[in-house]
Amino acid sequence: MVTNVFSPLQKSKHPSRNQILVKRDDLIDPYISGNKWRKLKYILLQAKNTNKNHLVTFGGAYSNHLVATAAACARSGIKSTGFVRGDAVENEMLLLCKLFGMELIFTDRDSYRNKYLLYNTYFHQNPSTYFVDEGGASKEAIIGCAEIIDELPDDIDHLFCAAGTGTTAAGLLKGIQQRGLKTILHVIPVLKAGSFITDEIFKYTGSVEQLNLHTDYHFGGYAKTTPKLITYIKTFIAQEGILIDPVYTAKMFYAIDDLLLKGAFKAGEKIVALHTGGLLGIMGMKDKLYKD
Numbered sequence: 001m002v003t004n005v006f007s008p009l010q011k012s013k014h015p016s017r018n019q020i021l022v023k024r025d026d027l028i029d030p031y032i033s034g035n036k037w038r039k040l041k042y043i044l045l046q047a048k049n050t051n052k053n054h055l056v057t058f059g060g061a062y063s064n065h066l067v068a069t070a071a072a073c074a075r076s077g078i079k080s081t082g083f084v085r086g087d088a089v090e091n092e093m094l095l096l097c098k099l100f101g102m103e104l105i106f107t108d109r110d111s112y113r114n115k116y117l118l119y120n121t122y123f124h125q126n127p128s129t130y131f132v133d134e135g136g137a138s139k140e141a142i143i144g145c146a147e148i149i150d151e152l153p154d155d156i157d158h159l160f161c162a163a164g165t166g167t168t169a170a171g172l173l174k175g176i177q178q179r180g181l182k183t184i185l186h187v188i189p190v191l192k193a194g195s196f197i198t199d200e201i202f203k204y205t206g207s208v209e210q211l212n213l214h215t216d217y218h219f220g221g222y223a224k225t226t227p228k229l230i231t232y233i234k235t236f237i238a239q240e241g242i243l244i245d246p247v248y249t250a251k252m253f254y255a256i257d258d259l260l261l262k263g264a265f266k267a268g269e270k271i272v273a274l275h276t277g278g279l280l281g282i283m284g285m286k287d288k289l290y291k292d
Ligand SMILES: *Cc1c(COP(=O)(O)O)cnc(C)c1O
Pocket: 034, 035, 036, 064, 065, 135, 162, 163, 164, 165, 166, 167, 168, 169, 245, 248, 249, 276, 277, 278, 279
């Protein structure tokens, strides 16, 4: 894969966000999008270094990670298999996976829970395969995500990201610690009861002193939305000319705007929002977004 990424740091357009800079990881690639590119970078390298030419991974039927893995494997000239949670369905995301040559194995929810068992059942005799956990969670992913910090200025006061598993956030905090920066990392869990993310991050970083977890912006849970969030998405996209997705980045930007309104930041503080990509997630909610 290319190692020179295109991910500019841009000023937000709308006057209400004049303190906000957006790190455009969504521009890295339309399919290996945002943090999924960061996570896969060292996973692919590790696979290559251990002579594996076939990634096996896991995701839901609208998983950004599955599409990203399929595309990244195709570009790297290696095979990919995706275990898909739930009954066989057809959608835009799985179509892209198939076009990039991924083999899909639909798996009932019970079997899906034990990923190592699934992997072993299908691939234990296949030494060319490489296990990649759901969402790409791994120590390789942490290294890739920590590199985002190297591309940012050192004097950021507040850095924001959305979290599903918390791997990206852990990598960012690790990067902040490695460089000895004073930046506070603000993390928006997109699922209900997101406080487990703190433990997840602590596992990789050993300290959560510079972490600020905001657990009240999940809008009902993973992939859940409310009319308020849908309205917010439409307004934001029209104001900024930047697409955001309803599952992850919309909840993060909503949180930032809400905190701005509440006066949570001092004048002159430098705030960066990491746009983690995931724009294909719009496809999973096109009916809601199309309606007025
Ligand atoms: C997968 C994804 C995330 C979540 O990343 P984690 O490392 O699992 O916390 C955030 N944003 C977008 C757009 C994603 O696709």
